[in-house]
Amino acid sequence: MTVAVVGGGWAGIACALELAEAGRAVTLYEAAKQLGGRARGLDWNGIRIDNGQHLMIGAYAETLRLLRHLGTDPLLERRRLDLRVPGFRLALPKLPAPLHLASGLLLARGLGLADKLAAARFMQALKASRFRLSEDTTAAEWLARYRQPPALIDKLWAPICIAALNTPVEAASAQVFCNVLRDSLAGSRADSDLVMNRADLGRLVGDAVLARLGPRVRLGEKITRITRCATGLHLAGPEQESEQVVLAVHPGRLPALLGGLPEMAGIADAVAGYAWQPILTLWLRFAAPPVFPFPMLGLGDGHAPWAFERNDLAPGLVAIVMSADGPHLRQPAAQLRDAYLALLAHALGTLPELLDWKTITEKRATWSCTPNLARPDNATPVPGLYLAGDYTAGDYPATLEGAARSGVKCARLILRNP
């Protein structure tokens, strides 16, 4: 049984590895010259950096299993959750759940007692409802329904929502936000840990996959169309036939790829109609490492950027990441750099000399995670054709974990298929 996995992002990678491990004849086709898709490494004046700063959490079970399988998990740094924003701090102590959350909230800095009680009551109510909403709505409307005070929303819920869903509370799906809270703050103590890559994403995943799968990875091979053929499915581009195909591409690519399969038209058109959210990362290289009290610092309330210490890539490297759409994208890059430098100096004190800087804007970083978004299943109406990717049906927003889970799910569907 031959399987072609089209798309070497984290979904395609997770799928191909799972199939290879089970002994299936799998080929991974990636249009770009490197693996990783929206989470990849790149060169910047001789330094390896990430296309965008990524953050994982302890609840990312499939992502962490993937990295353990690749043997690159020692390149991760795991810290207990500690959200530090000017005037606010929520640190979860090393206690078993739910004590870690209760004492973390009680000791949180920058929240009044009424805010802390409102947060604790909210988490209790979610637990009582088994984290299921009777009907999806926006996170803002949902938080208002639970009478969450504006200061609590600004300092805690809005930053978590925008960081996890890359969609502001006013537009975000309350159900998906609820899923995120279930698996992070309301999970085990370890689930809420912050997990940071301490090597570029290419080293973390792409290089290790190439070493593992060797010639079964075909870089620079773009599939242009998928059609039926006598043996199963035909891939235009490399002109290969395969009995099973896992399509693990960005959903915007589906209509062109699936034009020859009329049963797929409805799904392809639906996902091609998704709205998208950008993510901007500003990379700063200082002459010496600025001193961070914690490797990840919020630079303001609500929709504000976060700074990450990235000395692992080169001494003095800092990434500042700004989620979602906003006026920052309309600002000239040098003006934005100066604004973020001022915020960073406010958080850290006088900064060392700035040697170099670069902004990377991923315009279609994640799909807008809005209420009731229709997300397709991994199995499709076409026998032998599967869809993988962070956008397929699942609990998670557009994340590495959503991608990895979808890839593993496709692989298991194939392995179960006689």
Ligand SMILES: Cc1cc2nc3c(=O)[nH]c(=O)nc-3n(C[C@H](O)[C@H](O)[C@H](O)COP(=O)(O)OP(=O)(O)OC[C@H]3O[C@@H](n4cnc5c(N)ncnc54)[C@H](O)[C@@H]3O)c2cc1C
């Ligand atoms: C800047 C940025 C920051 C982010 N931050 C976080 C974060 O902190 N935490 C988190 O969990 N997630 C984060 N994400 C989201 C995460 O990166 C994505 O959810 C995940 O990488 C999506 O993986 P995927 O495999 O589903 O899709 P993709 O990564 O889009 O992979 C699709 C692959 O298919 C290839 N392809 C497309 N067309 C073809 C074709 N015709 N033939 C062959 N190959 C093709 C593409 O080149 C690509 O490699 C971030 C994303 C960005 C962009």
